[in-house]
Amino acid sequence: MTVGESSAQSYELRDPDVRLMLEVRDDNAAAFEKLMLRYQSRLVTVLEHLTGRRDAAEDLAQEVFLRIYRSRKRYVPGSKFSTWLFTIANNVASNARRSRARRKERNITPTAGDDTGAWSQAPLEQMAQAKSAFLPTRQLDKAEMREVVQRALETLNERQRMAVLLCKFEGMSYLEIAETMDMSPQAVKSLLSRARDNLRDVLEAYLERGVMPAGSEAADDETEEATS
Amino acid sequence: MNDDRRNSDLSTDSSDQQAELHAYLDGELAPDERSRFEQRLAADSQLQAELHRQQRAWDLLDALPRSDVSAKFTQTTVEMIALDAEKELATAEAKPDHRWFDLGLLTGGVLAAALGGFLLTDAVRPRPDDELLRNLPAVRDLDDLGRTEPGETAEFFRSLQAANISFPAPEKFAPQPAPPQRGTPGGPP
Numbered sequence: 001m002t003v004g005e006s007s008a009q010s011y012e013l014r015d016p017d018v019r020l021m022l023e024v025r026d027d028n029a030a031a032f033e034k035l036m037l038r039y040q041s042r043l044v045t046v047l048e049h050l051t052g053r054r055d056a057a058e059d060l061a062q063e064v065f066l067r068i069y070r071s072r073k074r075y076v077p078g079s080k081f082s083t084w085l086f087t088i089a090n091n092v093a094s095n096a097r098r099s100r101a102r103r104k105e106r107n108i109t110p111t112a113g114d115d116t117g118a119w120s121q122a123p124l125e126q127m128a129q130a131k132s133a134f135l136p137t138r139q140l141d142k143a144e145m146r147e148v149v150q151r152a153l154e155t156l157n158e159r160q161r162m163a164v165l166l167c168k169f170e171g172m173s174y175l176e177i178a179e180t181m182d183m184s185p186q187a188v189k190s191l192l193s194r195a196r197d198n199l200r201d202v203l204e205a206y207l208e209r210g211v212m213p214a215g216s217e218a219a220d221d222e223t224e225e226a227t228s
Numbered sequence: 229m230n231d232d233r234r235n236s237d238l239s240t241d242s243s244d245q246q247a248e249l250h251a252y253l254d255g256e257l258a259p260d261e262r263s264r265f266e267q268r269l270a271a272d273s274q275l276q277a278e279l280h281r282q283q284r285a286w287d288l289l290d291a292l293p294r295s296d297v298s299a300k301f302t303q304t305t306v307e308m309i310a311l312d313a314e315k316e317l318a319t320a321e322a323k324p325d326h327r328w329f330d331l332g333l334l335t336g337g338v339l340a341a342a343l344g345g346f347l348l349t350d351a352v353r354p355r356p357d358d359e360l361l362r363n364l365p366a367v368r369d370l371d372d373l374g375r376t377e378p379g380e381t382a383e384f385f386r387s388l389q390a391a392n393i394s395f396p397a398p399e400k401f402a403p404q405p406a407p408p409q410r411g412t413p414g415g416p417p
Contacts, residue, residue, distance in 0.1 A: 036305060037302065040297050040301065040305070041294065041295055041296055044295040044297050045294050045295040054295070057295070058297070058301055061297075061301075062301075062305050062308055065305050065309065066312060069309050069312065145291045146291045146292065146293060149289060149292055150292065152288075153289075153292070168289050174254070174256050189247050189250075190243075192254070193243065193247035194243075196250050197246060199285050199286070199289070200281055200282055203288055
């Protein structure tokens with residue numbers, strides 16, 4: 001028995017979702033539906049916070065499920081199912097971001113409200129003002145806090161954001177995040193450490209001095225992070 | 229120059245320490261690293277304050293909403309995948325069934341290869357009949373050759389000797405004495 005075979009068997013034994021995916025490989029539609037129901041909300045949550053848009057997140061999530069279905073015949077368990085699924089999600093989101101950036105480059109005079117290019121971000125001040133006109137104080141506090149945290153998240157570059165979301169929402173280990181994002185665990189450790197520092201700076205500024213997060217995506221330091 | 233290097237080293241040390249603190253919060257330190265970090269934490273009030281600030285900022289992320297997808301999303305996804313599966317099936321069916329053609333082609337190929345090999349081997353291999361074929365004229369005239377008189381053959385060898393070809397004539401081909409005449413001593417009665 002080869003190492004690959006024993007590893008595949010080990011994942012099959014440990015992870016029920018791997019077993020379901022093996023049934024999908026054998027054209028079991030019910031197994032695919034089960035997997036979808038288990039993961040669709042988790043996937044849309046991560047993609048929504050990654051893109052900042054619900055509709056884009058749902059489109060990307062459908063693309064992820066479609067890719068999983070199309071690659072079912074080639075599926076060999078090499079990791080937990082969730083790690084495999086979020087690896088596909090990371091690739092799909094990166095491709096979408098790149099193609100949006102290319103469209104933005106072509107469109108040199110974007111109109112107001114144009115959502116091409118980087119994921120669209122409405123100004124926090126506008127949102128806070130709009131909400132303050134309608135919501136009671138207690139709700140406003142919660143809503144405002146949510147908006148501030150969302151804006152703080154948007155100050156991170158996409159890689160930092162993805163790592164934070166996988167760590168916070170999916171409870172992935174550094175090793176699993178590394179596998180999902182095709183990085184070394186050491187690089188993930190540095191990436192998450194910088195992301196946490198950035199979040200703390202932005203959120204402390206709001207909590208202590210009422211300074212709203214700028215909301216613009218951080219300078220892309222992917223090259224540095226990928227090589228560290 | 230030295231100041232720059234010192235600042236860089238301090239910065240690296242600082243980022244390493246931050247990364248260690250974050251790894252501690254994420255439960256990513258090995259047991260011995262964790263134990264060392266906790267000893268340091270117990271003795272360092274600044275580190276404790278930094279740990280609390282980091283933890284508070286991280287906990288604020290809990291304010292982010294979890295998405296709950298609608299039944300419509302599930303339905304449209306299933307429909308989209310069903311359509312894709314249908315297309316996949318249609319593409320597979322549109323392709324002509326090459327199985328029998330491929331099998332025939334394979335069989336023909338094997339037979340052609342076998343025949344070719346047989347012919348090649350047959351052409352190269354020496355056959356016992358070759359010698360006979362080469363000597364076919366002689367074999368055909370064997371009866372005529374058998375009727376050759378001894379005297380004629382002896383004449384042939386003698387002509388070879390006359391031509392200085394060293395091919396000693398056998399004794400039996402030497403000129404024979406004349407047979408005794410009837411009525412002479414030793415002759416027939």
